Amino acid sequence: MSPFPLLLLSLLSSLHVSLSGPVATEFIYPNFTASYFHYVDTNGVFLTSRNGFFQASMFNPMAQQSSFYLSLLHTHTATVLWSGNRNKPTSDSGFVSLTAAGLSVLDQNGTVLWSTPKLSAPVEAARLLDTGNLQLLDKSNSSLWQSFEHPTDTFVSSQLLPAGSYLSSSVNDTNLAEGDYRLSVSTSDARLAWIGQDYWRLSNDVRSIKDSSQPVLGMVVNTTGLYLLASDSTIVFAVSLTQSAFRVVKLGSDGRLTIKSYTSVNSSSPISGDFIAPSNDCDLPYICRSLGLCAISGNSSTCTCPPLFTTATNRSCLPGDGSTLASSVSCTTTDSTMSVSYLSLTNEIGYFSIKYMPATTSGPDISMCRSLCSNNCTCTGYFYDNSSMSCYLLEKNPLGTVFSSSSSSGQNAIGYVKTYVGSVPPSNPTSSSSSSHTVAIILPVIAAALLVTAILYILFVRWKKKEKKKAIGKSKPSPKNIHLGQHKSSSRDSGYTDQEEDSTDDVIIPGLPTRFTYEELEAITENFQTKIGAGGFGSVYKGELPDNSLVAVKKIEGVGVHGRKEFCTEIAVIGNIRHINLVRLRGFCAQGSKRLLVYEYMNRGSLDRPLFSHVGPVLEWGERVEIALGAARGLAYLHSGCERKIVHCDVKPENILLADGGQVKISDFGLAKLMAPEQSALFTTMRGTRGYLAPEWLTNTAISDRADVYSFGMVLLELVRGRKNRSETSADNRPTQSDFSDNSSQTQIEYFPTLALEKHEQRRYIDLADPRLQGRVTDEEVGKMVRIALSCLHEEPALRPNMASVIRMIEGSLEAWEPMVKSLNFLRMYGRGFAERPEPENGLGFSPNFNGGSWTGTSSSTANVSWSPSHLSSQQLSGPR
Template identity: 45%
Template sequence: MAALLLLVVAVAIAIVPWGGGAVAVAVAREVPVEYLYPPFNLTYFHFLDTNGVFLLSRNATFSAAVYNAGVDPSSDDNQSRFFFSVLHSASRTPVWTATAGTTILQSIVLSLTAQGLALSDPDPAADYAWSTPRLRAPVAALRLLDTGELALLDAANATLWSSFDRPTDTLLPAQPLLAGVLLTSPVSDQDLNPGAYRLMLTDTDALLQWATNNGSSFLTYWALSTDPNSVQDSNAAVHSMTANSSGLYLLAANGRDTVFRLRFPSPDANGDPCLLKLDSSGRLRALRLSTTSPRATLPTVWAAPTGGCDLPLPCRSLGLCTPGTNGSSCSCPDAFSTYSTGGCAPADGSALPLLADTCAPPPNFNYMTLGEGIGYFANKFASPDTSGEELPACRNLCSANCSCLGFFYRNSSKSCFLLNYRIGSLFRGDSDAAVGFIKTLPPASRRQGGGKGSSLSFITIVFGIALPTVAAVLIGFVVYVMWVKSRQASNKKKKKKKQGGSRSWFKLPMLSSQQASYASEEQQGEEDDGDGDGDEVLIPGLPARFTYAELEEATEGFKSQIGSGGFGCVYRGELTDPERSAVVAVKRMNNLGSQGRREFLTEMAVIGNAHHVNLVKLRGFCAEGARQLLVYEYMNRGSLDQCLFRAAAAPLEWPERMGVCVGAARGLAYLHAGCTRKILHCDVKPENILLDDRGGVKIADFGLAKLMSPEQSGLFTTMRGTRGYLAPEWLTNAPITDKADVYSFGMVLLEIVRGRKNCRSGKGSGGEASSDSDGYFPAMALELHEQGQYEAVVDQRLEGRADVAQVERVVRVALCCLHEDAALRPAMTTVSAMLDGSMEAGVPRTELLDYLRLYGRGLVDVRSGLHAAGKGGSDFTSGGAGSSSWSPTSCVSAQQLSGPR
């Protein structure tokens, strides 16, 4: 029991500020270290001399205290607030607090008894303000560890209760956050009771959410899976989350395998750990636990969301947040004016309804538009309440909903998003935003008291209500009959083109001109669509919609072509609209048959709903009959093949090549494992990897992508891809899975290392760099790997300027990707981890890669009927029968594989 004896330290504090400016002179006082034994009672004024501290951890890293949080500026009582908290001693930062209405007053007592911990009023009739739950055994001691954990122990030193199991707003380095357990923000820095924001860990993600209806309704405003710096390593269920000095991690049930990981941008040289703290604004921060500066604020090393305008309330309700280089600024939308208190109100004198007003008869609501280019934070993560219906249906849905205060409507996908219970801030500059409408009431429509205005005469009822209602019903009936007859007459004609009056568009009085033009465009597109597919395709969540005239003007008549692909050409353009001005790449789809239409819709659906820093962003689209165009963000260095293979271009230095390898791997890993449905790219090649001058690396061209659900077999009916990168299973009728992309990526890795195509003649035709006259490079790379001569693998133009250890890693990973048996290839999440160094590079099974040598010697499989020297040319000639299970598709003509591209 000697180890359990109280240790004491002398704590001398000269002058301690306390309460509303009073000063207390302190004297030396003994404070227990690590253990405290029952019975023990204290109030907030018992420990003025120790600044409220009544227990220290062994190394004094953490302390338990009655913490003075200060005066809440929003309160009128001008009284300091005190809480029972665990503090980081050096910075006095609360890391755990006994919450739920537990502000400590002078009469409240903190008690440690055999039954546990409790905050109570000495009055016997008073209830407990807070207490630990009923415990399975009597409490023998209270222990504070250097990890920050506060625990109640029984006589056998077993833990009966732990603060780590009931976190408040902080996650400490040694503390796992289990799925289903929440971090909850404080109300403010002075009020540590639970606030409106929470970090929720689900079995698939970590989410930041805002409570809009007293904790019964939540809106998501950040997800770890969509953060640009996050990487998904597996599809396992998330069990817990931890944070350390390097980043935060979502872990599987075994506690070792990562599902998601996010590295902090600035690692600490001293290796000081980080804690995660959810602050009162709703931002999740990683704070460095440095003990070098007592009483200094802990430095922030990472925060999410990064932008101030991505928070729910950076500018109060209906405030318009505009991001800037020196922080965000707040204003009101154009149709709103500023309250004297700082809020926003309709400029026309209308009133914003209270929640109680939305159900009060009569429902004479008006709707005021917020204008274009204004977005709402929750729409990035919310599913539409309805899809496929016109704007009036969305308006009526909000009018009939007592909790609805407004709505956003996206015309391109006919998606309706309702704003229920409470409206947060808005943000400016979202070119993909839907148009928002806020429910308003005339000033006289607010509930009034009794008197003459509260009763209606019989004449007013008859002539003011009954007759207009009967007239409206009769007119509606006549219009309905005429519409039915018109539709029946239209159906009898049996023509391919639809009649312009087959669909109606009802416009709100405040509907913007662009919204109305979208409606007419859809009708015109239906009239001009001659592909035989008259069914309208509705895809929720599509990006901004452009007219053909807008894109023709942006590209100056499609003058500057910067690339071409299988279904069209790509042009450089510049959007001049002040709300969405930017340099863009416009892909104009040509000669679309039924297959082309499917590819176009697939590309819109895939890119429009896949968001990752290593995926090219689809800014918008145009669909006017046969005119179908895609608008991408512009990557000013072009594609990887232009930077890698052209003789006139300066060679990419090795660090740039490693950046391309890692970035492209992360993009493909997100497609395979980070989306709701697995996405196969099916055409991984240097032409589809784009670069910019800021080091950006993005996967592009999803026209051949295949969406797959987990239960689908993965069989394709049409061969897809490009010669030189096709996996063996394409020619053996084997199931096509995401491992086909892994094979293609392995080929790309070897080309990045060597700086030339894997299979080509040595003439350097077409401006291609021709530093050597080697034949089939994968075979050469395999032999050099077996000999350990990795310096000989690298592009000779680098003249030795390459990290040999990194070259070895890339070559090993590439060869692992090229196993003929798809089951032996690693997943893209594993490939990404091996390339960025967070996982050891795999060892390829060289005995299973002999087929590469056969191709290198020009041997073929005569059973396949495909020759090594296809129409596209080859570095070797056919001759003799081969024993490989499939022919060398790396040099088969593209015409033989998939027709014209």
């Protein structure tokens, strides 16, 4: 080979080396510059953290050669964690520069596209930590600026997303500019929004548990889950996740918030069980573009256009009649040829933001809602809820995706999309003066005529009401003729007094669920033919709605109730509570003196049936744990997830309902608030509450959510044993037919909590397990559940865990508490009381005459003790909120 080619190869080799700068480790210093062209061999990477977990790079996503960003990457997954110049990309000839003034990105001409703000001292170095945080340091190694304080669309383990800050999605995978979705953290919650419209909140996610009401300092992820923390590190909201050493929280360009978890920082494959919010495709606000109709189909979703709409070229949906959407017409338009019209969505089509926005106004007339939208140029449509008479205006924002719903979705509002249609010819200019003169004469005449008509109409309505009172009433409706959410409560009932009819006719409270007349509920339940249960508040009957969905109709009976308006106010609160472990209230009836509630139907009935019955399949241990976990989650939401705290006051197996698919739901929550104040003291003696009430019900101690924790502890022990805590056994140690039968020489009374305490002290937990399990549970599993239960039973309410902690103990993310025996010795007194005086007991589970320690009841010869604690307020008795 001739010397010339060798010389040429040598020159090219040296040129290549000069263009490929060495990758720095952990630190770079002022007067440093880098471009993709200089670091082409390392794909733009010019700095790595000490252990190589993270990289700083001039990054071009998806090989877009015209778009380069100063980015921080997770080395093993190439995930972009942060970008500096996300809104102003540069070319491959652009470069990043570090000077004493700070960090900046410039184009090939030297124009600054992005830079750090003015700093308080000269920069001595830039440092990339093994946490993924890029810092600018002064001469004392103090941080002048750091990337963790300026997040883009991602944050990672050990990084705090402070209250008041937000993540902003990218436009797409190749364009890292700010998109339309945001995850914002406030002092009370975390929420996802699309162009200002909320579509997810952490507080509403069934996977989250609220543990405190303190102001939120910020959001973090760590080895155990996702948390909103207060300034003293107290957990405000928690989402438990699979144990993981490293997590990446990213807001995607489609609006989904995803948490990917890895076994270590240098792992390249995430572990299974990613957290995704929202979990339902159709909860995304723009998945089907503007006005596209999203419907769930199997494990995916489909997009179509609603009736009366047609598909546009950009896959959005436009009015099929050729009219123009109001969002396409500026408020500044003065075109007199355009007139306002509305296209109706069906009553099975919902809109994502209605779930989170408050009603604009309320009133019985839908025309009022339409008028508000017509007179507001920024309004693009409205939804009107017939059952609550609430009006929701969609304004100032573009219209997103709608979704296919049903009566079971809980959204009764019907939507109307505002359009501009037609061509109204302008008036003849030559006759404008004459027309104005004519209008000036005619308008006062019309106004006077309308006023007279209105007065006559009012007089007619009053006369009609008086006539109605004399009528016997119309025939009962057929279930198939009932139109959910499109009628008002009837006032025809004979128990409805004249004064009551005048003062409460058509109570209007935003947020009420569907109202039924008593006649409609008679038809739905076939005249209350099928009784499926009974509780302290009344009997429950099976019914079927016109859409063929089953419901449970509860007749509130045997206790006084609030007046109609107060009743409806409480129903509005209960009806708006949504949680996967709480039975949903679908409707109500407040007609005359009748009060009925319509709930979703749980086909397996209450927990006491499979747990205490000795016929049918036994509940396996895994099922019992899942039931405990579901019930605990429901109670935790009542205590800390609702806008107003609700103490259940009657936690027991009869109020824990089951359905196919492993569904577990708490029922009868909030019902104590429905009783009239003078009746609330009776709650302590209602049927089915014996054995579950906490000791503080008989003292001057205020009733708090820890009373529910005590009751839940009693339920846990019954789940362990498979029998009532206070039961009787025969001579051969088998349970008798009735757990509360009269004592005889053939039976002995057993108080299981006392036995559980004794076995705990001996650490012999397996002896406590339901014998029907026949060894299909370990001593360790039983011991964990017993320790949790006993911790819930501490005599002092402050020593009991809250329900959020109980959940974490059952899940295993928190070590089960060690019960304090000193605070459980009162259980031994209860046990001795059973053995020595087997008389009918009161709510606490011991004989009314039993006097042990400081707890003394009032003597009674009946099973339902008529004891009224005058020192407790009705607020305490009915459950603080």
